Amino acid sequence: MSKILVSYATKGGDTKEVAEFIADILKADVIEAKNLNENDLNSHDGFIFAASTHGDGQIFANFDDKLGLLNQTDFNGRKVALVGVGNQERHGNDFCSGLSAFLPVLKKAKIIGATDANGYKFNFSRSFINDKFIGLVVDFKGDSDWKSRAEKWAESLNF
Numbered sequence: 698m699s700k701i702l703v704s705y706a707t708k709g710g711d712t713k714e715v716a717e718f719i720a721d722i723l724k725a726d727v728i729e730a731k732n733l734n735e736n737d738l739n740s741h742d743g744f745i746f747a748a749s750t751h752g753d754g755q756i757f758a759n760f761d762d763k764l765g766l767l768n769q770t771d772f773n774g775r776k777v778a779l780v781g782v783g784n785q786e787r788h789g790n791d792f793c794s795g796l797s798a799f800l801p802v803l804k805k806a807k808i809i810g811a812t813d814a815n816g817y818k819f820n821f822s823r824s825f826i827n828d829k830f831i832g833l834v835v836d837f838k839g840d841s842d843w844k845s846r847a848e849k850w851a852e853s854l855n856f
């Protein structure tokens with residue numbers, strides 16, 4: 698069985714809750730991104746990286762600080778799924794845009810788990826590419842049903 702690591706960055710705890718919920722379903726290890734190191738990356742077969750969007754559509758700083766580490770990692774075809782947490786009503790011009798910061802540093806990874814925009818209303822997101830979000834996006838404060846969305850998504854992943 699694949700050994701999966703969920704790593705998350707959160708400002709106020711929303712992304713932590715989402716990450717732990719998903720990790721529980723997949724029986725995955727969980728680590729906060731600020732503690733993520735090379736050893737963690739080398740000892741797992743598949744990954745879920747979860748980050749909220751802050752600032753002007755930026756990935757939350759604690760994962761921004763780890764993008765260099767991810768860039769140096771040879772994912773060698775290993776699978777990575779992405780989770781963005783944001784707020785479509787207040788930040789509909791950049792809904793979960795920060796998630797897109799992972800794309801340039803995940804060279805050689807196989808990115809899985811793209812989703813469609815069903816149920817969302819937003820103007821723009823840098824993470825919405827070719828009519829798909831590049832991963833799961835969660836409107837934590839605006840979507841009281843985020844758990845069923847996240848559960849379906851987690852169960853659909855083929856690590």
Ligand SMILES: Cc1cc2nc3c(=O)[nH]c(=O)nc-3n(C[C@H](O)[C@H](O)[C@H](O)COP(=O)(O)O)c2cc1C
Nearest residue numbers: 707708709710711712749752754783784788792793
């Ligand atoms: C200053 C600030 C800027 C934000 N900018 C965005 C944004 O550009 N896009 C978005 O989707 N959400 C944005 N949000 C909403 C947060 O991503 C959202 O509240 C999220 O649930 C926070 O998760 P966290 O507690 O894990 O950091 C912003 C929130 C704050 C406080």
